[in-house]
Amino acid sequence: MSAAWAQAFSMVFEPYNILVILGASLYGLFVGAVPGLTATMATALLVPVTFFMAPIPAIAAIVSATAMAIFSGDIPGCLLRMPGTPASAAYTDEAYAMTRKGQAEVALGAGLVFSAVGGLFGTAVLMVAAPTLAEFALNFSSFEYFWLVLMGLTCAVFISSERPLKGMASLFAGLLIACVGLGNPAAFPRFTFGNVEMMGGIGLIPLMIGMFAVSEIIRFVVNMEPELEIVERPIGNVFKGMWGLAVKYPQQILRGSVLGTLVGALPGAGADIAAWMSYGISKKFSKEPEKFGTGHVEGIVESGSANNSALAGAWIPALVFGIPGDSITAIVIGVLYMKNMNPGPSLFTRTRRTSTRFSCCSSSPT
Amino acid sequence: MKFNDAVWGGLLVLLAGTILVHVQGFPPIPGQKVGPGLFPGTIAVGLGVCGLLLIANGARARLARKDGTQWQWLWLPPWLKSGRHLAAFLVLVAINVFYLLAAGKLGFIITGFIYLLAFMWVLRVRLPRAIVIALVMTLVIHYMFYKLLRVPLPWGVLTPWAW
Structure with a gap:
């Protein structure tokens, strides 16, 4: 096994591949930081480019771009209160509150460092325990998925701290919006008002831009004393104090990473659900839950590591069984087929090398 | 409110x-x-x-x-009593509705330019600068999404001169 790993490492760290990883990371950084452009979109836009590449740089490009996009979604969330990707939405308010307190570098640093920690953790799990974990996830039937989703939704209610009742009402309103369109088993047009465009339902991206970006613009425009609430202070060294946080919150980091990997490994649930769930859990088990929402770094540490480890976890069912763990891996499975590397159990039995190659690719950007 | x-x-x-x-x-x-x-x-x-x-x-x-x-x-929030802020809010809502209704007929470039110009007015950018920014941004956004990302943005009345 170690020989296979060594070989995989040497394949990934060829100069050309490193260059591709660097370029894709910059691209992912940009896409993730633009509110409304998701990591899924970054992947989708990369597919035509990777079409002209060899398999390893192609996979490396996609994996590094998505990992960077999930992290960089934290940046506009922290500085402008507009999450760059849905995965950052869970702790946007928290990070923005920290920025207003003048702790932007701590929030950004926590996002960066613990994203990397979570990503590495998920990757390590992927390398060591992928087959076993995938088997466990495959045992889940619709009942387990139902309760899992329900758990994720309830977490969203508890995040809206002061008024759970209003959180509950918003939850139902959101579910109602999701009902619009033909997307039901009977394919009956629900709540479309006879409009053809409503038949496709209301997408997450327009909804997110409306709820987060437009509302922020309105808030700014009607502000009686207009001053842009971007940080006035220069942002210091983002790595400062991170070791202290790691020592202070080891349990949170581990919990976030484990939960993220597990949620990511479950088909259908991705980085955004992992982030919401672990933010809720972090608050529940925190010693100082009253500080959540006022600019407290603990939740960012935990859910920041959760969303990146979910990304790595999503590769487990994708590679082992060809079942996508989220929308990103769904696209990548298509790319793999184009490259004649059919995902599924045979990928592991045929060559151990191929699978470890992925693991290395996914760890390198973080 | x-x-x-x-x-x-x-x-x-x-x-x-x-x-x-x-x-x-x-x-x-x-x-x-x-x-x-x-x-x-x-x-x-x-x-x-x-x-x-x-x-x-x-x-x-x-x-x-x-x-x-x-x-x-x-x-009622205090900004409702300030004409400027109320106007800004109404313009913001109006330009979004305007885009929805007009983008198909007028095309992205014209609608986007008007949209951005109105938005610049809301943000109190001086007019010469606002015109330049609105024009450049519309073209940049159009190039990014139409050419690079292949989003089928409408041409509207500019269809004969589509590039």
């Missing part, structure tokens, strides 16, 4: 009732107990319960008020 809890509660109950009546018209799937109306119906019940609880909250808040202060249906 902040409404009393009871107002929101009333609206939610109303919405829930409308949905419940509406989903009765959804056709069942033959041979199955579960149809397209079940899920929205369940959500409507949830919304209705939340609405009732919000009304109860509002009523309780009223009963708790013993000092004789006025019962308030809504609280």
